[in-house]
Amino acid sequence: MDEPKIRIENVSYFYDGKPALRQVTLDVPAHAITVIFGPAGGGKTTLLRLINRLNDLVEGTRMSGRVLLDGEDIYAPGTDVAALRRRVGMVFALPLPLPGTVRENVLYGPRLAGVRGRTQLEEILVRSLTQAALWEEVKDRLDDPANALSGGQQQRLCIARSLALEPEVLLLDEPTSGLDPISTGKVEESLFQLKQRYTIVIVPHSVQQAARVADYAAFFLRGELIEQRVGREMFTAPRDRRAEDYITGRFG
Amino acid sequence: MNQPQRFRWAEFTIEALIRVLGFSTIGFVLLIFLFLLREGLPTFFEVPLGNLFGTRWYPTFDLFGTLPLILGSALVTLTAIVIALPLGVATAVFVREVAPGWARELLKPMIEVLAGIPSVVLGFFGMTVIAPLVRQTLGAPTGLTAFTGALILAYMSLPTLISVAEDALDAVPKSYRDAGLAMGATQWQTIWRVVVPAARSGIVTAVMLGLGRAIGETMAVMMVTGNAARLPLTLDSLFRPVRTMTATIAAEMGEVAQGSVHYHALFAIGIILFLMTFLINLAAALTIFQKRRRGGLR
Numbered sequence: 321m322d323e324p325k326i327r328i329e330n331v332s333y334f335y336d337g338k339p340a341l342r343q344v345t346l347d348v349p350a351h352a353i354t355v356i357f358g359p360a361g362g363g364k365t366t367l368l369r370l371i372n373r374l375n376d377l378v379e380g381t382r383m384s385g386r387v388l389l390d391g392e393d394i395y396a397p398g399t400d401v402a403a404l405r406r407r408v409g410m411v412f413a414l415p416l417p418l419p420g421t422v423r424e425n426v427l428y429g430p431r432l433a434g435v436r437g438r439t440q441l442e443e444i445l446v447r448s449l450t451q452a453a454l455w456e457e458v459k460d461r462l463d464d465p466a467n468a469l470s471g472g473q474q475q476r477l478c479i480a481r482s483l484a485l486e487p488e489v490l491l492l493d494e495p496t497s498g499l500d501p502i503s504t505g506k507v508e509e510s511l512f513q514l515k516q517r518y519t520i521v522i523v524p525h526s527v528q529q530a531a532r533v534a535d536y537a538a539f540f541l542r543g544e545l546i547e548q549r550v551g552r553e554m555f556t557a558p559r560d561r562r563a564e565d566y567i568t569g570r571f572g
Numbered sequence: 573m574n575q576p577q578r579f580r581w582a583e584f585t586i587e588a589l590i591r592v593l594g595f596s597t598i599g600f601v602l603l604i605f606l607f608l609l610r611e612g613l614p615t616f617f618e619v620p621l622g623n624l625f626g627t628r629w630y631p632t633f634d635l636f637g638t639l640p641l642i643l644g645s646a647l648v649t650l651t652a653i654v655i656a657l658p659l660g661v662a663t664a665v666f667v668r669e670v671a672p673g674w675a676r677e678l679l680k681p682m683i684e685v686l687a688g689i690p691s692v693v694l695g696f697f698g699m700t701v702i703a704p705l706v707r708q709t710l711g712a713p714t715g716l717t718a719f720t721g722a723l724i725l726a727y728m729s730l731p732t733l734i735s736v737a738e739d740a741l742d743a744v745p746k747s748y749r750d751a752g753l754a755m756g757a758t759q760w761q762t763i764w765r766v767v768v769p770a771a772r773s774g775i776v777t778a779v780m781l782g783l784g785r786a787i788g789e790t791m792a793v794m795m796v797t798g799n800a801a802r803l804p805l806t807l808d809s810l811f812r813p814v815r816t817m818t819a820t821i822a823a824e825m826g827e828v829a830q831g832s833v834h835y836h837a838l839f840a841i842g843i844i845l846f847l848m849t850f851l852i853n854l855a856a857a858l859t860i861f862q863k864r865r866r867g868g869l870r
Contacts, residue, residue: 372754374750374753374754377749377753377759379673402756402757402758402761403756404756405753405754405755405756405757406755406756409754409755410750410754412747412750412751412754414747416747416748416751418748418751418752418766418769418770419769419770419772420769428755428765429755429756429757432755432756432757432761432765433756478751481755482754482755485755485756
């Protein structure tokens with residue numbers, strides 16, 4: 321295997337002294353979908369939030385271990401956190417359009433990053449929405465308020481918003497938990513398109529979804545990484561009993 | 573067996589009670605307004621309009637020009653808001669978004685204590701401390717100026733403004749902050765471009781409440797603005813004495829003969845004041861309503 325895009329090295333994490341991750345070591349390959357799954361409270365979201373340092377502002381936490389992006393420790397002193405977050409985008413469980421129009425939402429990040437040219441912004445707008453499989457549906461509604469879109473469209477808008485920054489990595493935290501099956505299908509569809517250009521880490525909202533999208537899969541239980549496999553193998557022939565029980569629906 | 577029936581009665585009574593209380597609030601406002609109209613409207617027949625909206629307020633000579641008073645109130649109030657708005661919003665942002673937990677716990681009660689300072693005390697403070705300061709540093713002939721009043725008013729409206737704005741910021745879900753940060757915004761960019769806009773309608777409300785407090789404030793303003801009913805139209809008016817509508821009513825109501833023209837005129841000022849606050853609130857409500865339709869939050 322090539323050098324992994326992200327390497328999580330022996331990471332432990334504590335909220336107010338309570339462990340959320342225990343000595344996790346995990347490689348995330350580039351240009352593939354890595355699925356992080358397991359029962360609630362397993363530390364999946366925490367792990368995602370560590371990859372773009374979103375937990376920096378949470379008080380009372382402690383971390384040990386290293387997170388490497390392209391071989392560089394993102395927690396090294398002197399790291400430009402804002403620049404890191406432009407390289408590592410994140411989509412949340414709830415579709416969360418910011419106040420403003422569809423156009424404003426997509427161009428929010430680029431504008432913050434200092435992109436000013438009108439044609440350049442227009443290009444970003446079209447490209448991001450197309451990649452998120454939303455362009456056809458909203459091309460005539462670009463100046464409508466973002467929260468007038470349907471839930472599924474809003475979530476794809478959030479994906480487009482992340483893509484507008486041309487990140488290298490896209491983190492998705494249960495991106496389809498609030499969506500109906502058709503919208504879910506569309507979001508997954510766009511993920512398959514996206515993985516050719518981006519490295520994707522996703523916390524799925526069901527085992528079925530995990531199995532559908534996973535190139536690689538990692539099973540988490542109570543903060544521990546239990547098993548890590550190529551997706552196909554994980555969901556047909558898991559080695560660990562607990563992973564098998566969870567996948568076949570015996571617990572969780 | 574009777575239980576369901578009894579429950580329904582309790583329900584009915586409580587509902588009726590709430591309804592009566594709710595409507596009585598509206599009723600009281602209406603009654604106050606009617607009273608204002610009854611006492612104030614005669615002015616509009618007794619005093620020619622040209623006089624009433626003239627530039628000179630000398631009731632002893634039957635001159636009832638309210639223009640200096642209206643403009644005086646407007647000048648003092650608007651200046652106060654211009655001072656209080658950036659300070660208040662910045663303080664709210666600091667308390668809510670930036671300050672560490674222990675500082676927040678310390679600052680919040682202190683800000684609330686500020687709101688409890690009686691206006692006479694502030695007026696006294698303004699007269700003895702601020703006014704000399706204004707006179708010396710700004711070279712005004714007297715320290716009792718519109719600007720002094722605006723400073724005191726800004727100070728008075730700050731606690732309200734900060735508390736309400738802070739609540740509005742607090743109501744912005746944490747996920748908005750995450751979304752902003754995740755797009756590569758710095759903490760400040762997230763605060764100014766995501767959190768504050770998301771709390772905009774709450775902040776507008778905060779300003780309006782502050783404005784409401786400022787325009788209706790009487791005692792402190794009366795003590796520090798000098799109370800000269802001159803038309804504040806020149807550039808230096810801000811640093812000259814003015815007289816507000818509220819101060820006029822408060823100062824003259826005690827000495828006026830009930831039922832006289834002067835008495836009615838004071839109530840007419842009350843009507844004008846009432847209409848102005850009503851318009852301010854209406855404008856605020858409309859802004860919020862429009863924001864909501866254009867896709868803002870709440």
